[in-house]
Ligand SMILES: [Zn+2]
């Protein structure tokens with residue numbers, strides 16, 4: 001599919017960027033899990049086994065672009081260990097860097113620095129499931145983003161990370177966010193993915209798009225156009241019943257929410273337009289919007305999330 005991405009006509013590539021195999025605690029061998037995602041129509045997959053480099057050069061990509069990666073677990077200070085999703089990590093990266101922190105020590109920053117120095121991208125994985133607070137994430141430098149949705153953590157009710165994401169945005173840390181399966185078992189397959197927006201499906205283009213936040217997270221709904229010009233945010237998308245421009249604290253922009261208008265009817269919409277420049281909540285004029293991110297939900301309850309746009 002294609003997208004009008006803030007004035008640029010780009011292709012979208014469906015990606016699962018958080019994948020485990022029998023190299024760590026996954027149920028499927030690297031070949032089996034590659035086969036599953038390829039047959040489901042995915043374009044890009046990243047192997048991220050725990051504390052292990054992936055050897056994508058030894059795997060038949062079955063028509064997909066495979067990226068090397070790993071999930072690293074440096075000590076997290078207050079929290080015993082963290083989960084850092086490292087994408088496009090060179091196959092010879094020394095993963096032992098992440099194991100050098102002592103319990104109680106915060107060893108996340110040296111790990112993030114080493115991943116960035118090696119040319120990789122570091123995302124903060126499933127922060128709600130781990131128990132991290134937004135301020136602990138905001139204190140880190142060099143993160144490429146966080147996970148807003150993680151299929152494998154839904155079994156204890158902690159798959160969605162919107163609250164932590166919005167806290168980060170409120171702290172002037174508007175990181176982009178991925179949706180991932182974090183697949184370990186068959187019941188984790190295809191619950192959420194990232195649509196990467198770029199010209200072509202080469203490792204160079206795909207990783208540049210990931211570095212620049214040129215993607216959106218989804219469980220099904222698709223964005224066809226995203227635009228922000230002179231204080232006006234506009235979007236077009238596949239049919240949904242809820243479309244909300246999420247912004248700071250009590251700020252928000254509602255295009256449609258079932259039952260919100262009081263008539264109890266569910267309508268489907270395929271576009272929205274928010275005048276971000278002119279909106280002030282009554283009596284709350286001192287609260288300025290600094291970001292806007294679009295969140296849409298379809299009739300089946302599936303979400304899609306645009307990345308935050310900074311409002312000057
Ligand atoms: Zn994890």
Ligand SMILES: [Zn+2]
Pocket residue numbers: 018020071182
């Ligand atoms: Zn994982």
